[in-house]
Amino acid sequence: MSEYRIQGATGEWEVVIGLEVHAQVTSKAKLFSGAATAFGAEPNSQVSLIDAAMPGMLPVPNRECIRQAVRTGMAIDAEINKWSRFDRKNYFYADLPQGYQISQLYHPLVGEGRLEIQLDDKDPENTKTIGIERIHVEQDAGKLMHDQHPTMSYVDLNRSGVALMEIVSRPDMRSPAEAGAYVRKLRTILRYVGSCDGNMEEGSMRADVNVSVRRPGEPFGTRTETKNVNSVRFVMATIEHEANRQVDLIESGGKVVQETRLFDPDTGTTRSMRSKEDAHDYRYFPDPDLLPLVLEDAFLDECRASLPELPDAKRHRYENGLGLSAYNAGILTAEVETARWFEELLVQTAKAQGKDDADVAKQAANWLTSELFGALNKVGKGLDDSPVSPAAGAELLALIGDGTISGSIAKQVLEKMLETGDGAAAIVEREGLKQESDTGAIEAAIDAVMAANADKVEEYRGGKDKLFGFFVGQTMKAMQGKANPQVVNELLKTKLG
Amino acid sequence: MSDNANDVTELGVAAIRDGVAKGDFSAREVAEAFNANVAAAGELNAFIVATPDMALEAAGRVDADRAAGKALGKMAGVPIGMKDLFATNGVQTTAASHILEGFSPQYESTVSQKLWDAGAGMLGKLNLDQFAMGSSNETSYFGNVISPWRRNDGGNAPLAPGGSSGGSSSAVAARLCPAATGTDTGGSIRQPAAFTGITGIKPTYGRCSRWGIVAFASSLDQAGPMARDVRDCAIMLEAMAGFDPKDATSLDMPVPEWEAGLTADMKGKKVGIPREYRMDGMDADVAKSWEDGIAWLRDAGAEIVDISLPHTKYALPAYYIIAPAEASSNLARYDGVRYGLRDLPEGAGLQDMYAATRAAGFGAEVKRRILIGTYVLSAGFYDAYYTQAQKVRTLISHDFKNAFTECDVILAPTTPSASFALGEKSGDPLEMYLNDVFSVPASLAGLPAMSVPAGLNREGLPLGLQIIGNAFDEQGVLNAGLALEQRAGFTAKPEKWW
Incomplete structure (x- = not known):
C-alpha cells in the first residue's frame, strides 16, 4: 500500500490516528449488578436498584465481565495486570445515575498489547502491527430520549451499568484504510473470543477517533477526538474529513485546538462539541466501594485455556x-x-x-x-x-x-x-441429473454432432484447434449437460483425430 | 401492668431476650412499654418516624414462635431504634435530609434485615446528623436531637447527644429503646455513646454489610450497636455482622460468638497507652477518667504498656480530606432525577435543576463537605490533598500494626470533653471537628473500637473510655470493655425531664 498523504497547498501532510474502541462485553448481567443486558428491551425494564443508584446500593464486580476482558487481553497478546483497580469518574448527567462512572484510570486490567492488520487482501505478507496501550473495563451510561415529550427528556437506564471494554490503541495508524482495517480486525478478534458481539449498529462497538496531522517525520501535531463513531465506514470518513479540515486550517494560518468533536453521518463532516477549556474535571479517585481486583493464576489459566x-x-x-x-x-x-x-x-x-x-x-x-x-x-x-x-x-x-x-x-x-x-x-x-459416463451414449452424441457439422470437422482437421471447444459444447448440449466432461474430451480427441 | 411496663424499659437486650424466653413477660408487653416511652419523648426529638405497629408485629411473631415452641433468635423480643441511615422497606428513609424527605425504599438494608431475622422489632427511625455528617446532631433537617442529660448547674441548657448517631444515643440513654443501631465513620457511634453514658462498638471495617446504608464515606462507614452495656453490644453485634456478597468490602469470615466469649479477666493481656493521645491542655476530668481506666484494667490483671502512635496528629486532617472526598462523590446521586426532592424552576434546564435541587435539599454542613471533597479531588490539588491523605492513612495503619506487636488492646479517652450545649460549637466547624480527634485514627485504620461509660465529670455529665483493638479482635475489645464496665460501676442515668 502506498503511503497515504494529504496534498496540501504547501506540501504533503501525514495523518496520525489513534482509536479508543468501546466494546460492550458479552455477558448476561451488567458489570456491577445482576440486571439483564439484552438489546432492544422495553425502556427501564432492565434496571436494578444498583443501576438506578438508589441510596445505599453497592457495586459488586461481575466475574464473567472481568473474565471476558482478560480473555480479550490475552487474544491481543497483552500483559494482564493481576492487580488492577476501579476508579470513579465524576460528572453530572441525567443518564448517569450515580453521578460517576466506575472505570479504571490509574490501574487498568489489561496493559500493553498489539494487533496485526493486513494492508492488502491479496498479499498476506503485507501487514502492520498496531500497538494497543491498554484495555480497561467500565460502566456504560443510560440513554436520554428527547422525542417523547415536548419539553422534557426521558431517561432509559437499560444500558446503565452494562460492561464496556475500552480498548485504547497507540497512535500507530497513518491512513483511513489502516484505521478501517484495525477496527475490522479488532471486531473479528472480539467475535472469535466471544467477548463482544461487535454489532456496531446496536452500539455494541463504537470508536472515539483521535486525529492529528504533521509534516512527514515531524513531531505529532495537536489532536482532536471525535466521539462515538459507530461504523467502520464512518471511522474512515471521520479521519478523511478531520485530517483535511486540520490541513486546511493550518495552511490558512490557523491552529488546531484540542477538542472533542462529533461526526455527522448525514454530511460526512465533524463539528466541535466542546473545547479543552470546557472539559470536565472528572475528579478521578479509587472507588472506595470496591477492593482492588486481584487475579489468581488459576483464573488466568482458565481464561487462557478457554481461548479459541x-x-x-x-x-x-x-x-x-x-x-x-x-x-x-x-x-x-x-x-x-x-x-x-x-x-x-x-x-x-x-x-x-x-x-x-x-x-x-x-x-x-x-x-x-x-x-x-x-x-x-x-x-x-x-x-x-x-x-x-x-x-x-x-x-x-x-x-x-x-x-x-x-x-x-x-x-x-x-x-x-x-x-x-x-x-x-x-x-x-x-x-435425473446423474452424469453420463457411458461411452456408447456419448459416442453416439458425438457422431451426431460431427455429422451435423461436417464443415467444422473439416476446418478443425485443417488446423483450426480452437474449434475443439465448440465440439465439447455441442456434445454436452446434446447430452443435456449430463455427460462426464473428461470422457467427452477423450472421445472427441480420438474421433476428431 | 403499668409498673411492670416501667420495669421492662429499664432492662437491656440480654435481660429482655432472657425474660421473653423464660416467659417473665411477653415480647408484646416489652414493645408496648417502649412504644409508650417513645411516644412520650417528643421533646428529645430522637425519632424522625415512630413505627409502633412494626414493633408490635415483630413482638407478636416472637410470642407466637415461643408459644409454638420454636427456637428464638438472638434478639427475640427486643425492640430497637433504627438509625435513619439504614434503608427500611416501605418506611421513610431520609438520612435526616430534606433531599430524601418522603423517600420510601423498596428494599431493606442487610443489617436491619439481619436484626429482624434475629427477632428484633423496630420502634422507629432515629434522628441523626444529616448524611451522618456532624458531631452534635445539629445538622439534621428534622431538627436537633436533645440529650436527656443535663448539667448539674441547674441551668437546663439543652445538651448535644453527640453525633452523628445522636438519635440513637439519646434514645438509648433515655430508655426509649434498649438498644439502637449506629454507624461510625469517624466516631459517630463512640462519641455519642460517650456523651450519653451508654456503650457502643464500631466493629472491624467489613464486619457489617454496608448494603442499604446511605453512604457517607464508603471506606470508613461501619455499622455497629449502641446499647446499655457491653454484653448487649456483643449480642446485637452478633446479629448484625456477617459476610454479605452484596458488599464487595464485606469480610468473608465467620461471625464469632462474642457473647459466649465474654470475660473480664485481663490476665496475660497487655494494654497499650498511646502517649500521643496525651495532649496539652487536656480536660482534667477526661485525664482523670483515663487514669481510672488504666487502674481498672491493671486491677483486672492486665499489664499496662506505653506505646507510640507517632502519626496521630495527622489523622484528623487526613480524615477531613478522605471522608469529604468520598462524600462529594457518594452524594452526587441525589440529583433530583430519579427519587427524592426535585426542584425544577419554571423553564429550567438540567443544570438548573441540579443546582436548585441540591441547594434546597442539602444542609450547610453537607454542602461544606461536598465543597471540600470536590476541591481536594480536583485537578491540580488531588496529589497535594487526597494522595497525601491516603499516605497518612497508610502510616496510621502501620502505627497501629506496630503498636499491636507490643499490646493486645489500646486504652484512650473516647472524646476530648464531655457533651457541650447545643449551639456552643456549631458556629465553628473546626472546633466541632476536633471532637473526633481520638476516634478518627481507629476509623482510618478500620479497627474495632468501643466506648464504655467511665463516670461523670464535675458537671455531672458522662465520660467514655475507648478501647481500640486489632483487626478482627472484637472479642478482645469487648472483654477489655467488660473489665472496665465492671470496675467503673456506672449506674448514673439522666433524670427524666421530658
Whole structure:
C-alpha cells in the first residue's frame, strides 16, 4: 500500500490516528449488578436498584465481565495486570445515575498489547502491527430520549451499568484504510473470543477517533477526538474529513485546538462539541466501594485455556496446513461464523468421501467461497440462515467428487437445494441429473454432432484447434449437460483425430 | 401492668431476650412499654418516624414462635431504634435530609434485615446528623436531637447527644429503646455513646454489610450497636455482622460468638497507652477518667504498656480530606432525577435543576463537605490533598500494626470533653471537628473500637473510655470493655425531664 498523504497547498501532510474502541462485553448481567443486558428491551425494564443508584446500593464486580476482558487481553497478546483497580469518574448527567462512572484510570486490567492488520487482501505478507496501550473495563451510561415529550427528556437506564471494554490503541495508524482495517480486525478478534458481539449498529462497538496531522517525520501535531463513531465506514470518513479540515486550517494560518468533536453521518463532516477549556474535571479517585481486583493464576489459566484458535493462527493453518489460497484463507477466517461453518463442512466432506481434511479442503473452500456464497446471495440469505447445512453441502461435494455429477450440474443441484431444502442425492435422483459416463451414449452424441457439422470437422482437421471447444459444447448440449466432461474430451480427441 | 411496663424499659437486650424466653413477660408487653416511652419523648426529638405497629408485629411473631415452641433468635423480643441511615422497606428513609424527605425504599438494608431475622422489632427511625455528617446532631433537617442529660448547674441548657448517631444515643440513654443501631465513620457511634453514658462498638471495617446504608464515606462507614452495656453490644453485634456478597468490602469470615466469649479477666493481656493521645491542655476530668481506666484494667490483671502512635496528629486532617472526598462523590446521586426532592424552576434546564435541587435539599454542613471533597479531588490539588491523605492513612495503619506487636488492646479517652450545649460549637466547624480527634485514627485504620461509660465529670455529665483493638479482635475489645464496665460501676442515668 502506498503511503497515504494529504496534498496540501504547501506540501504533503501525514495523518496520525489513534482509536479508543468501546466494546460492550458479552455477558448476561451488567458489570456491577445482576440486571439483564439484552438489546432492544422495553425502556427501564432492565434496571436494578444498583443501576438506578438508589441510596445505599453497592457495586459488586461481575466475574464473567472481568473474565471476558482478560480473555480479550490475552487474544491481543497483552500483559494482564493481576492487580488492577476501579476508579470513579465524576460528572453530572441525567443518564448517569450515580453521578460517576466506575472505570479504571490509574490501574487498568489489561496493559500493553498489539494487533496485526493486513494492508492488502491479496498479499498476506503485507501487514502492520498496531500497538494497543491498554484495555480497561467500565460502566456504560443510560440513554436520554428527547422525542417523547415536548419539553422534557426521558431517561432509559437499560444500558446503565452494562460492561464496556475500552480498548485504547497507540497512535500507530497513518491512513483511513489502516484505521478501517484495525477496527475490522479488532471486531473479528472480539467475535472469535466471544467477548463482544461487535454489532456496531446496536452500539455494541463504537470508536472515539483521535486525529492529528504533521509534516512527514515531524513531531505529532495537536489532536482532536471525535466521539462515538459507530461504523467502520464512518471511522474512515471521520479521519478523511478531520485530517483535511486540520490541513486546511493550518495552511490558512490557523491552529488546531484540542477538542472533542462529533461526526455527522448525514454530511460526512465533524463539528466541535466542546473545547479543552470546557472539559470536565472528572475528579478521578479509587472507588472506595470496591477492593482492588486481584487475579489468581488459576483464573488466568482458565481464561487462557478457554481461548479459541484466533484468526491469524487459523489463517496460517488454512494456508499452510490445508493448502488453501491466501485469498480463500482470508475470506474464510474473517468472520468466526464462516470459519466455523467451513470447518464443519470440511469434517463432513472428508467423512463423506473417506479422505483426509487436507485432501478435500480446496474443494470445500472453493465451493463455499465461489458457489455457496453466490447462491445464498441470490436468494438474499447468509450462512447464518442458510437452508443448506454443512452436512448437506458435504453430500453435494461427495457427488461431484465421485463423478456422479459434474460441476455445472452441481450448480443446478445447489439452486434446487436452496429452493426445496432437499438433499443433493435425492434431487439428482429425482431430476435425473446423474452424469453420463457411458461411452456408447456419448459416442453416439458425438457422431451426431460431427455429422451435423461436417464443415467444422473439416476446418478443425485443417488446423483450426480452437474449434475443439465448440465440439465439447455441442456434445454436452446434446447430452443435456449430463455427460462426464473428461470422457467427452477423450472421445472427441480420438474421433476428431 | 403499668409498673411492670416501667420495669421492662429499664432492662437491656440480654435481660429482655432472657425474660421473653423464660416467659417473665411477653415480647408484646416489652414493645408496648417502649412504644409508650417513645411516644412520650417528643421533646428529645430522637425519632424522625415512630413505627409502633412494626414493633408490635415483630413482638407478636416472637410470642407466637415461643408459644409454638420454636427456637428464638438472638434478639427475640427486643425492640430497637433504627438509625435513619439504614434503608427500611416501605418506611421513610431520609438520612435526616430534606433531599430524601418522603423517600420510601423498596428494599431493606442487610443489617436491619439481619436484626429482624434475629427477632428484633423496630420502634422507629432515629434522628441523626444529616448524611451522618456532624458531631452534635445539629445538622439534621428534622431538627436537633436533645440529650436527656443535663448539667448539674441547674441551668437546663439543652445538651448535644453527640453525633452523628445522636438519635440513637439519646434514645438509648433515655430508655426509649434498649438498644439502637449506629454507624461510625469517624466516631459517630463512640462519641455519642460517650456523651450519653451508654456503650457502643464500631466493629472491624467489613464486619457489617454496608448494603442499604446511605453512604457517607464508603471506606470508613461501619455499622455497629449502641446499647446499655457491653454484653448487649456483643449480642446485637452478633446479629448484625456477617459476610454479605452484596458488599464487595464485606469480610468473608465467620461471625464469632462474642457473647459466649465474654470475660473480664485481663490476665496475660497487655494494654497499650498511646502517649500521643496525651495532649496539652487536656480536660482534667477526661485525664482523670483515663487514669481510672488504666487502674481498672491493671486491677483486672492486665499489664499496662506505653506505646507510640507517632502519626496521630495527622489523622484528623487526613480524615477531613478522605471522608469529604468520598462524600462529594457518594452524594452526587441525589440529583433530583430519579427519587427524592426535585426542584425544577419554571423553564429550567438540567443544570438548573441540579443546582436548585441540591441547594434546597442539602444542609450547610453537607454542602461544606461536598465543597471540600470536590476541591481536594480536583485537578491540580488531588496529589497535594487526597494522595497525601491516603499516605497518612497508610502510616496510621502501620502505627497501629506496630503498636499491636507490643499490646493486645489500646486504652484512650473516647472524646476530648464531655457533651457541650447545643449551639456552643456549631458556629465553628473546626472546633466541632476536633471532637473526633481520638476516634478518627481507629476509623482510618478500620479497627474495632468501643466506648464504655467511665463516670461523670464535675458537671455531672458522662465520660467514655475507648478501647481500640486489632483487626478482627472484637472479642478482645469487648472483654477489655467488660473489665472496665465492671470496675467503673456506672449506674448514673439522666433524670427524666421530658
